[in-house]
Amino acid sequence: MKMMRVHELTTPLTPEAISALRAGDKVLLSGIVYSARDAAHKRLLEMIRRGELLPFDLAGQVIYYLSPSPAKPGAVIGSAGPTSSYRLDPYTPALLDLGLKGMIGKGARSREVIDAIVKNRAVYFMAVGGAAVKMAQSVVSARVIAFPDLEAEAILELKIDKMPLFVAVDASGNDIFQI
């Protein structure tokens, strides 16, 4: 049986760290990541079109396609697994062009997104869908930083510690979903 390479990384992601990643590697990711899914992406792109300042600086950052369940009293977050990434494909190349370096989601990406990942030397991580309590265990803190009116889809700033992920698309365009 083939051994899996494991990397421990902290955000923001450096070009060197990204270059070392290969599709199929395991990553334990720490640092700050930002949650955003359909409605938040739509707003981010509208803000970019209008030339407005975004709620967080994209440079070197990672977006987690996440909308968690509510935190129970005393907990920092509820269940926190990924949503399907393909729905965010129309928005992703523009964010990568502005410096975003990583996305966490599940499922395959479009050709356009993979091309934008290669062009910008970025990375797409896969989290295990439906392993949402497991994923929540690596979330240290969470706070809403933008779009509270979007309810479950508001943007959260998450501090994470060794979140278990897999490299799905690396900076050379290798794609784990191409069987």
Next chain:
Amino acid sequence: MNEIDASRIVSAVKTLCMEANYQVDPIVRERLRIALDQEDSPIAREILEMILENHVLAQEKQMPVCQDCGVAVVFVELGQDVHIVGGDFYEAIQEGVRRGYSDGYLRKSIVADPVFGRKNTRDNTPALIYTDIVPGDSIQITVVPKGGGAENMSEIKMLKPADGIEGVKNFIVDRVKRSGGNPCPPVIVGVGVGGDFEQCALMAKKALMRPLNEPNPVPEWAEVERDLLAHINELGIGPMGTGGKTTALAVQIIQKPCHMASLPVAVNIQCHAHRHWSVRIG
């Protein structure tokens, strides 16, 4: 005649929403363990281990197995000798969903208008309620939290009768193939064959509710189910789409009479977080 107070329905549905979200079907767990034994790919194995560990964590912490706590699909078998008193039957179910999703710390995922505004209704209502009148003096209620990721990979097609069983099989296998890793495989494939347009889609969803260890009662269709499961697992999509031997845990078909001009086929995909919980009142 059996009088049942609407307040009993409210509290039953509330509990069902919570229980259904905190645990998966035990047969899914059994089949995932078998899948783990069979997988050679290190990623597929890690994914399956994580999913199995997650079930245990969710139970321990009484947290939803998946953050997508779904739309609440509610199947009701209402005994014809039941008389509901003290409130509106459907409103009692909606109120139970409201309370279950709020008190259970479940995610509210319903938006009021599908296109304009897409504003969250904040209590996960409306639930989708399907009622059958049956003999008896009790009510059986089943809550199925149905997540968006797998539901989005579902499809219905009106085939020609000439397409026959090969056409039916090709459509089902192709639907799973095109879904890839999106619906969180290993999936359960619910299929409706026959009926008309809307009944066929509902059959596909109801097929998911048949116990996973019970084959189709009609031998020809039981064979089609076995055949399809083998074909789908030969696709190699694997857990979460990263390649592997197990893409589906079960194929479940409901077949019904249809118009002589028609051959409707519907595929309703269910993720590995296959959640449903039932209770009988009365």
